[in-house]
Amino acid sequence: MVGRPFTSSGCANCRKRKIKCDLSKPECARCIKRGTLCLGYDRDRRFLHHNIISQPTRTGETKRPVRQLIDHIKPLALGTEFSVSAEVRTQLFSTFMDTFFASNTRINGKDDSLYFLMARFPILAGESEALDRSMIALASSFLAKTKNDRWLACEGLGIYNTALNAMAHAIRLNSSPTFNMLYATIILHTFETMNNSDTSLQNCFIHVQGATAIIKQYDFKGQDMDNLAKAMLTRQKWAAAHFMINTRLGFDVDQECLLLQRDRSPIDQMFGLLVEWSRLRHDLQRIIGSGNCSREACGELLQRCFEVERKLHVDWLNGPALDLDGKPVLTCKDGEWQESSSMPKFDQLFYDFDNLSVAKTYLLYWVISLVTSRVIYEVQKLLDGHCDSMQMVSYAGKILRSVPYCIQRDRQMSAVHVVIFVLSQASRCYTICGMREEFERCQQIYHLIALRGFDMAAHAAEKHLADWYITHN
Numbered sequence: 498m499v500g501r502p503f504t505s506s507g508c509a510n511c512r513k514r515k516i517k518c519d520l521s522k523p524e525c526a527r528c529i530k531r532g533t534l535c536l537g538y539d540r541d542r543r544f545l546h547h548n549i550i551s552q553p554t555r556t557g558e559t560k561r562p563v564r565q566l567i568d569h570i571k572p573l574a575l576g577t578e579f580s581v582s583a584e585v586r587t588q589l590f591s592t593f594m595d596t597f598f599a600s601n602t603r604i605n606g607k608d609d610s611l612y613f614l615m616a617r618f619p620i621l622a623g624e625s626e627a628l629d630r631s632m633i634a635l636a637s638s639f640l641a642k643t644k645n646d647r648w649l650a651c652e653g654l655g656i657y658n659t660a661l662n663a664m665a666h667a668i669r670l671n672s673s674p675t676f677n678m679l680y681a682t683i684i685l686h687t688f689e690t691m692n693n694s695d696t697s698l699q700n701c702f703i704h705v706q707g708a709t710a711i712i713k714q715y716d717f718k719g720q721d722m723d724n725l726a727k728a729m730l731t732r733q734k735w736a737a738a739h740f741m742i743n744t745r746l747g748f749d750v751d752q753e754c755l756l757l758q759r760d761r762s763p764i765d766q767m768f769g770l771l772v773e774w775s776r777l778r779h780d781l782q783r784i785i786g787s788g789n790c791s792r793e794a795c796g797e798l799l800q801r802c803f804e805v806e807r808k809l810h811v812d813w814l815n816g817p818a819l820d821l822d823g824k825p826v827l828t829c830k831d832g833e834w835q836e837s838s839s840m841p842k843f844d845q846l847f848y849d850f851d852n853l854s855v856a857k858t859y860l861l862y863w864v865i866s867l868v869t870s871r872v873i874y875e876v877q878k879l880l881d882g883h884c885d886s887m888q889m890v891s892y893a894g895k896i897l898r899s900v901p902y903c904i905q906r907d908r909q910m911s912a913v914h915v916v917i918f919v920l921s922q923a924s925r926c927y928t929i930c931g932m933r934e935e936f937e938r939c940q941q942i943y944h945l946i947a948l949r950g951f952d953m954a955a956h957a958a959e960k961h962l963a964d965w966y967i968t969h970n
Contacts, residue, residue, distance in 0.1 A: 590618070593636035596643060597910050609853065609911035610728040610735075614683065617725050625677035627667050630660035631684040638691055642950040657688060674711040676726070682708040683732050690914065690953040698956065702746050705736045709754040730758055734768050735914065738861070741775055742868060743921040743957075748779065763817040764854075767861045770813070773805050774865055777872050790879045802873045809866055818862075823851035825859050825899070847898040853908055860899055860919045867892035867922050871929075886930045893926040897935065900942055913946055917954050924961045928968055936965060 505511070507518025508525045519526045598612055618632055637653030640646065664681060668674075686704030689697050712733060734755050741750040752775060755768040777798065784794055818824075825848040850856040870888045877884035896919045903912035924939040943958035 589633060589636050589640065593640055597639060610732045611687065612911060613724065613728040614680070614732065621677065621680070625667070625681065627660055627663040628677045628681040628684070630656050630663055631681045631688065634660055635684055635688045638688060639950050642691065660685065674714050679708060679711045679715060679729055682711060683729055686736055691950055692952050697953065698744065702740055702744070705733070705740060706751060708733050709737060709751045712754055712757055731764070735918070738768065738771055739918045741771065742864065743918065747775070761817060763813070763821050764858050764861065766813055766817045767858065767865060770805065770808055770865055774869055774872070777802055777805065777869070781872055781875060784879070792880060795876050795880050799873065799876050802869055802876070805869050809862065809869070813862070821855050821858060823855055825850055827898070847901045848895070850902055853903070853912060856899060856902055857912065857915050860896060860915060863892045863895045864919050864922050867896070867926060871926070889926045890930055890932070893923040893935070896920070896923045897938065904942070904945065910949065913949065913951055916942070917946060917951070917957060921957055921961070925964070928961065928965050931969060
């Protein structure tokens with residue numbers, strides 16, 4: 498009599514190795530002992546990735562791509578020292594995509610340049626050792642934080658270090674920078690935002706400067722930039738803007754990257770005005786450092802500040818801003834956005850936007866307006882010994898009322914870098930003005946973002962808290 502053929506009920510790894518599995522859940526003991534990621538017991542398990550396929554709508558826009566089931570992405574150039582199989586590396590990337598980005602079909606590459614970069618990775622996998630290593634390092638680091646997995650964290654750090662070596666090797670071999678070098682460098686500075694070591698900020702800045710150097714040498718001439726190149730350029734400009742405004746390294750930022758491939762888009766016009774603001778700040782520091790605060794020099798600087806304000810509030814609002822999909826709307830939705838007990842308590846009014854791209858653009862507009870107002874504030878203090886801070890506070894309030902929209906669960910990971918960027922300026926404004934309640938709201942938001950895996954937010958919170966105590970104690 499012929500019986501049913503034997504079918505193993507062990508985990509995927511044990512079935513593949515043809516050894517007996519102890520069937521422990523969620524992970525079998527053999528996998529734990531070997532230090533490998535147990536793939537579970539689902540025999541029909543397949544690996545996911547987000548594959549970019551253009552899906553144009555009637556208006557010509559591209560929808561966010563849907564998930565596609567495949568066996569695995571192309572083999573990655575990671576070498577044998579990474580101790581897990583290619584299937585597990587594929588699963589790491591798939592799980593990262595599912596965990597990091599919310600299932601929100603309304604978000605697309607236009608709204609979120611980081612999502613677009615990640616979603617295109619499977620197409621380029623295997624072409625560059627530096628890119629493959631940097632991507633898997635990023636995925637491993639983030640998942641290690643969310644799962645509190647020390648082994649995976651150590652593996653992620655190890656791959657990150659070898660990614661740096663691979664990048665150095667590629668630079669030595671190539672006479673000119675390549676597309677994949679730029680891609681890898683942007684992923685590396687994203688990796689550093691998830692760490693809070695003493696050197697993370699400096700390391701991140703080095704990657705940002707490196708990406709700028711590559712962009713300046715990359716040949717954009719004679720060809721139209723595809724969407725991936727535009728996404729990388731936009732991502733790089735946001736990173737450079739963050740360091741320019743929010744860190745002590747601001748004077749060392751290579752501002753040229755903010756002007757590269759500049760067009761008439763609302764966001765690119767804002768980056769151009771940011772460069773103009775940086776010149777105002779530089780001249781203010783020069784006046785203060787010289788000790789010669791003449792009324793003539795201060796008056797000339799004030800006039801230039803007023804000219805930047807005119808470009809912001811008249812030229813931009815009545816020009817490029819009209820190309821955006823709507824304007825911010827002050828809305829009353831009591832408690833609708835509060836999804837966690839750790840959320841700070843806001844009043845009932847906050848800004849709503851048609852999409853995340855509009856929100857990011859207006860947040861940059863308010864930040865540049867705020868820092869320009871602060872230059873005016875400082876110059877007037879030099880001239881008269883006192884000044885009105887209400888204009889600064891007004892812009893900080895607009896930023897704070899926009900944060901609830903950005904940190905909704907279906908979009909928070911797509912906006913988290915921008916939120917850290919703008920919140921830093923609101924927090925500094927409240928420190929200058931001694932507004933403790935609003936400052937504490939900023940601190941709460943920082944801690945909430947840090948819980949999502951971005952340790953740079955914790956670093957910013959610590960620094961601003963120290964600044965508060967220095968200023969008011």
